[in-house]
Amino acid sequence: MRQVIPPGPLVGPVAVLALLAVLQAVSTDGLGVAGWAAGLACAAALGGLLGMGLRRAGRRHLTPADRVTLTRAVLACGVAALVAAGVSGTTVSTAVLVAFASVALVLDAVDGRVARRTGTVHPFGARFDMESDAFLILVLGVHVAGSLGWWVLVTGAARYLLLLVTVAARWAPWLRGQVPARLWRKVVAAYQGIALTAVSAGILSQALATVVAAAGLGLLVVSFGTEVATLRRGSVTQRTYAVRPVPSPPALPSAVVTDLASAPVATALDVRALP
Numbered sequence: 001m002r003q004v005i006p007p008g009p010l011v012g013p014v015a016v017l018a019l020l021a022v023l024q025a026v027s028t029d030g031l032g033v034a035g036w037a038a039g040l041a042c043a044a045a046l047g048g049l050l051g052m053g054l055r056r057a058g059r060r061h062l063t064p065a066d067r068v069t070l071t072r073a074v075l076a077c078g079v080a081a082l083v084a085a086g087v088s089g090t091t092v093s094t095a096v097l098v099a100f101a102s103v104a105l106v107l108d109a110v111d112g113r114v115a116r117r118t119g120t121v122h123p124f125g126a127r128f129d130m131e132s133d134a135f136l137i138l139v140l141g142v143h144v145a146g147s148l149g150w151w152v153l154v155t156g157a158a159r160y161l162l163l164l165v166t167v168a169a170r171w172a173p174w175l176r177g178q179v180p181a182r183l184w185r186k187v188v189a190a191y192q193g194i195a196l197t198a199v200s201a202g203i204l205s206q207a208l209a210t211v212v213a214a215a216g217l218g219l220l221v222v223s224f225g226t227e228v229a230t231l232r233r234g235s236v237t238q239r240t241y242a243v244r245p246v247p248s249p250p251a252l253p254s255a256v257v258t259d260l261a262s263a264p265v266a267t268a269l270d271v272r273a274l275p
Contacts, residue, residue, distance in 0.1 A: 009051035015074045016043035020081055028091055035085030035092075042077035050128070057124040065115035068107055069128050075104040076136040083143045094202065097143070101197045104136055108190065133189055134159035140196035147206075148199070148213055155192055155217050158224060188223045192216050 020039040024030045031039065050070075054060065062070060079100050086092045111129055115121045134156075141156025195216045199209045 009047040009054070012050055012070055012074060013043040013047040015070075016046060016077045019074060019078045023078060023081060023096070026096070027085075027093060030090070031081055031085045031092075032088055032090035034088035035081045035090060038084030039077060039081035042080050046073055046077060049131075053124055053128065057122065059122075059124065063115065063120035063122070063125060064118055065111045065120055066125050066128060068111035068114055069125065069132055072104040072107045072111070072136070073128075073132045075100045075107075076132060076139065079104075079136065079143075080139040083139045086143065087146070094200065098197060098201045101136065101140060101193070101200065104132075105190070105193045105197060108133060108193070133193065137189075137192045137196060140193065140200060144196050144199045144209075144213060148210055152196075152213050152217070155196070155213070155220055158220050162224060185223050185227075188219045191219060 016039060020031065020036065020043075023035075054062075079097055082092045082097045082100075086097075108129070111125070115125055138156035138160070141152050145152045195212045198204060199213055204212060
């Protein structure tokens, strides 16, 4: 039987390649070797991870909301290529970088609504959305770190550090649990992208940009801290209130069961025998 390859994993890398070609054409110095290397690596990772995620979810096609998220992921790959080119010394357009990041952030408020309106809410879509956000924040953090300091990378790397801790947490399996969704956590995540994009645009003074980025890092620490605390409390509660099996009562001897069963009949006969 011929295996059908989902179109999503193919469309994503092709779209990234097309975007890289456009950036190469419009940029004064092009993307350079570093920009192309980062862009191609992102394209390969996007296709591979997306295909693997679809197979694990038992799906063959992307939903309308997934296509919106895919657009954001492609834009994030373009931002990654521009950041890599800039770090290597190639002159890149900050306006294009900010425009890509801004569109991706705006679409972040669209895919969830599309999923709810079309009735296609799925854990795969939520994970795809979250990882696209995390990757965009990571590459923006790398870009901003050049002007504010490498401490900003903690903001972008926080998601991946948590993943590493979760994978390696054999000593604490409770870290692999899930916490209920909270609106304020979504606000904190949105703030990271908006703050880093504003700093990348160069519209803030150095002091204000530092305060904005530091506030984002502080909020992120609080968010992750409360998440870990919630998982820990849930683990303790489950151990404390674990349901223990109730032992079955000992079985009665067969003679006793026979006597108990025949007692009502014997009593009735005795009553009828009375004068």
